[in-house]
Amino acid sequence: MADELIGKQIGQYEITMVLGKGGMSTVYLGRQASVDRAVAIKVLPRTFLHDDTFLIRFREEIRTVTSLEHPHILPVYDAGEADGIPYIVMRYVSGGTLSDLLMRGLPPVETVLRVVEHIASALDYAGEHGIIHRDLKPSNILLDKDGNAYLTDFGVARTSYYEGGLTGSRVIGTPPYIAPEAIRKDDAVTGLADQYALGVLAYEMLCGHPPYQSDDPMKVLVAHVLEPIPSLREANPNISPAVDSVVRRCLAKFPQQRSPSSLAFASALARAFDSTQPGANAPLPDEVMDTQPSEVLPRPKEVETVKRISGEDLAAARVVEQPRPAAEQAGTAPPARKRRRDGAGLSCLIPIGVVIAMGIG
Structure with a gap:
């Protein structure tokens, strides 16, 4: 079925094709004729226009992203409503997502450090402006042809301090990247939860998979805690060992045990890879450290890291799959094979019962 907006105008933008489509939004490639440039246009589908929950969330995202201006947060050019349809106009980035990059194997260390530094600076900036992203994952990081990384999709962002469990004692996020304090009952959640997710991304870029894996999202959440x-x-x-230690600190179960900021973590990681720094270990083997940016390393064999959780631990828990958000944009064709257990797009709603059943708090 053809998309009804293809070939139509939204404001001053002509819609040319679909870049990404999910349960809560659609992202189109468009053209702004006045300056002759390609843009990405995120639109709330008509089916949700009469749903206050989706309208409020989309309008909150507009307010959030238009208030943030940072070199590594995807630039927003315009936002508004046309014929009752809310939309966000963003820079079009044709290099794909970090998820696309990971599909091709392990990125070189140079790329890992650059992505971590760029996204860390974006997270710290957002935190300084009172915003926690809450859904950092590979598909929400865009890469341009020059290797720059951009943070995108603030659709579930919140102010910089809230109680664990969120509204109705629920947790929203993508299971492999959710910080323990966002799962535990009544824990205060700050920007250090985003730093935890960045640590998960660093772990994944360095070995090919996130630290906790399971086909059951609830087991992943329990493992985080x-x-x-x-x-x-x-x-x-x-x-x-130096790199392992830095990443391990970022993945600490309690936020006060992590680095004071995401950029502090990024700097520590870079120092751990730099043998010229006092106390740093020897560099990685040549085949890892000297890989050119255009090459990728084969993934090591995946290791199952999640122990089996007893039925009693999970008896009071339930996981509800939320509508999958559209990727902010996709500059390349979708990959031929699906990444194993990346958990992208799955949001978990966890009632208080799961916390009690696990004996937490």
Whole structure:
């Protein structure tokens, strides 16, 4: 079925094709004729126009993204409503997402450090302006042809302090990247929860998979809170103890044990990879450290890191799959194969019962 907006105008923008479509929004490639440039246009589908929940969330995202101006937050050019349809006009980035990059194998260390630094600076900036992203994951990071990384999709962002469990004692996010304090009952959640997600991304870029994996999202959530932090060196023996230690600190179960800021984590990670820094370990083997940016390394064999959780632990828990949000944009064709257990697009709603059943709080 053809999309009804293709070939139509939204404001001053002509819609040319669909870039990404999900349960809560559609992103189109458009053209702004006045300056002759391609743009990405995020639109709330008509089916949700009479749903106050989706309208409020979309309008909140507009207010959030238009208030943020940072080199590594995807620029917003315009926002508004046309014929009752709310929309956001963003820069079009043709390099794909971090998820696309990870589909091709392990990125070189140079790329890992650049992505971590760029996104860390964006998260700290958002935090300074009272915003927690809450859904940092590979599909929400865009890459341009020059290797710059951009943070996008603030659709579930919130102010910089809230109680764990959120509205109605529920947690919203993508299971592999949710911080423990966002799961535990009554824990205060700050921007350090976004730093935890950045640590998960660093772990994933360095070994090919996130630290906690399972086909059951609830087991992943329980693991974030209860399971020991898996060794990055066991997943990828090329990783030095110094790097493993820095990533492990970022994945600490309690936020006060992490680095004071996301940029502090990024700097510590860069130092751990730099053998010229006092106390740093020797560099990784040449085949890892000297890889050119155009090359990718094969993934090490995946290791199952989630222990089986007893039925009693999960008896009071339930997971509800939310409508999958559209990728902000997709500059390349979708990959031929699906990444294993990336958990993208799955939001979890966890009642207080799961916290009690796990004996937390």
